[in-house]
Amino acid sequence: MQLFLEIGRYSRLLYEAIRSASEFKTYRKNLFSEMVKTGTDSLGIVSVAGFFTGAVLTIQTSYQFTSALVPKSTIGAITSQSMIIELAAVISGLVLAGRVGARIATELGNMRVSEQIDALESMGFNSVTFLVIPRVIAGILMFPIIYVAAAVSGIVGGVLAGLMTGSVTVHEFMEGARLYFFPWDVAFGVIKSFVFGFVITSISCYQGYFASGGAEGVGYATTRATVLSCIYVLLSSFLLAAILL
């Protein structure tokens, strides 16, 4: 019963957001500041996560491919394709579920329990337009950029790890990466990042917007936002792979 209630409230919040999305003037200013907070401010941590994921992937792949029959360029192909198709999007999604999701849920939760959302409504604002839409749109717009940053830094990490360990040269790595580069893989990664951007921001907005019960309630909302965002990132990654690949 509680599950249906939550789905109903989440759907209603999204419906309200879509219905009032045309009130651009109301959330224009918030949209740009959210794009900075969600996108620009996250580039560092996502690049670091992508870099080390690519580096580890290269080392592990070279460790597993001991046969002389397998060309070394395969390491570059596996690392780059894995980053582009799956890891750049999922790793950045999981990192941002914590970073962005927790921030959104805490911000909105605090606003809810300190009656700031009531204050907005009582002034005549549509609080969903003002608070939810800019966060969700910023997520949808900025996650693809973050995905590209994670993918590029992952490949760079892979190249550098190959160089440092002597397992693969830059030339061999890039040869493999080029050989197995398909534009559709990038498109698939970008589609995933759009979906992850929406999933993380909308779930976190929902948890924060309906938070209740003071500081404990905000903590609970933040935890739920982070955990549910991670679960739905992985679930939607699976569904998209099953549908689109």
Added chain:
Amino acid sequence: MIEIQNLKKSFGGNLVWEGVDLTIHDGTTVAIVGKSGCGKSVLLKHLNALLFPDEGQVLIDGRNIFDLSYVDLRIVRQKFGVLFQGAALFDSISAYENVAFPLRYFTSKNEQEIRDRVMACLELVNLGKIGDKGTSELSGGMRKRVGLARAIVLEPEYLLYDEPTSGLDPETSDEINDLIIHMTKNLSITSVVISHDMHSVLRVAEYVAFLDEQKLSWQGTIDELRVSDHKRLMEFTRASEYQI
């Protein structure tokens, strides 16, 4: 005029109150009093439809606000200013910007006109020199006064005060009481004050409604309150340690 008619509210099967009838005439200050947890703030949030009732209606100038579309409701809400219990200031912006906030979105005033209006409101609440202080730098009394300045900045017809003196020392409480009286008398604003502070109520209100045992169990003027023999009301006023 605000007319509350046969209002009933419950949360998940727990009745808060029912059969609430109250008329608030223009230019008056009405206080709704009662114990903590009796649903005073819940009732206040029905006056501008921040909450919706199970039954009953609230008429603002003859229109039931619960029947309005969301667009119309937002227009009606702009007739109200609300001073929330914790002031509900936006903590990401300065005190000045909090007061300027509604002006930036709901008026076409230029920056100078906004500054003039904000400063006029801040001076009205004796905070003319607050500058660009952040909300975290403000004391409880200052927060309430900034909240009040924000509430009146769009020149509302109605002002709703949720526990305006709670958590304040007696001197600051009196300053807030003076401001409430000033708003009603000088700006012709209709005020509804939620409080359990009988000292404050007796200073600012002309009419009192007592919320008790899940209903509005007594209502009358301040003079009627002084001679009332309503047992629960007498217990409540006695418990507030104020001699009427």
